[in-house]
Amino acid sequence: MKLLFKQRFFSWLDSYDIYDETGETIYSVKGQxxxxxxxxxxxxSGNHIATVKQVLLTFLPKFELYKRDQYIGCISKEFTFFSPKYNIDFNGWQVQGHIMEWDYEIYQGNHLVATVSKELWNFTDTYSMDIQNPQDALYVLMLVLAIDAEKCSRN
Known part of the structure; x- marks a missing residue:
């Protein structure tokens, strides 16, 4: 399953639309x-289904993940010099990124869950997500949002 994650143009808050391969909006994301x-x-349909929330007052960035109002895990950045590394307390997943953090993979053990690539020649943040199991789409989206928010916090 392929999804396209695209930031809305001229948005003051973090707002994104997530499209499937046919161009239909599957999810929308609204920053608060x-x-x-x-x-x-x-x-x-406009129903709230999940939240990604930054935890403040931590040494390194950390984000909690909620499905509806139930806590399901967190993702936090680890200290490294070159290749980005994230500690994920969720589903046994791991993120393996590349030096610029534009392209990375999500694994569960040795099994590939998703590949994420940033499309560089767009006016807004745009990512392509190739997800192996469609049932993981929401969770992959939550991780991509957390990683993108962490990068935005540094800039």
């Missing part, structure tokens, strides 16, 4: 004005 990033994910 708060200290730190708080991203609410809605399904195509």
């Amino acid at each position: 004005l708060s200290f730190g990033h708080r991203l609410h994910i809605h399904d195509r």
Whole structure:
């Protein structure tokens, strides 16, 4: 399953639309004005289904993941010099990134869960997500949002 994650043009808050291969909007993401990033994910009917919330007052960036209002895990950046590394307390997943953090893979053990690539020649942040199991799409989206928010926090 391929999804396209695209930031909305001229948005003051973090707002994204996620499209499937046919161009249909599958999810929408709306940022909430708060200290730190708080991203609410809605399904195509507008129902709130998940939240990615930045934890403040931590040495390295950390994001909690909620499905509806239930905590399901977190992702935190680890200290490294070159290749980005994230500690994921969720599904036994691991992120293996490349030096610029534009392209990375998500694994569960040796099994590839998803490949994420940033499309460079766009006016807004745009990522292509190739997800092996469609049931993992929401969770992959949550991780991509957290990693993108962490990168935005540094800039």
